[in-house]
Amino acid sequence: MQGLPPEALDQVAAYFQALSEPTRLQILNMLRGGELNVGELAQACGYTSANISRHLSMLMRHGLVARESRGTAVYYRIADESVYALCELVCGNIARQLDRSAADRKAFGRAGATTGTPRR
Known part of the structure; x- marks a missing residue:
């Protein structure tokens, strides 16, 4: 993202908003x-179908899903598989934070036990 103009950063933010x-x-x-x-x-x-359609419309606007009409039905599929790699990266980060x-809570609990501080 380094060096991107504000307009491009707006697009990146909109993608993450999706x-x-x-x-x-x-x-x-x-x-x-x-x-x-x-x-x-x-x-x-x-x-509801209306709710899902609204979400699909947002995902389509950002190129994450694609649609194909077949008779009276419209089928949706992933258009950009890289979204899964992005989600895995975020999930891994969240898991490490947790x-x-x-570990911090466990260490704090041990410190309270050794100092005689009551634990809650």
Whole structure:
């Protein structure tokens, strides 16, 4: 991102915003197994078709999913597989942070036990 003009940074922020909603992440996870139509996604997610369509529209705008019409149904698939590598990177980072927090809490608990400080 170094050296990008503000307009480009706006586009990067919008891309991350598309990934910032749990329902959209759920949709991306479901499409990992193959293409699905709006009704199938709605049923699997437990949301209305209108809600899923709105999320799919955002994902399409950012090039994350693609659509294909087949008769009266529209099927969606992942358009950019690299989104999964990005998500794995973020998940790994979160896991490491949680591990560090757990180790810190554990060390704090040991310190309280050795100093006689009551633990909560």
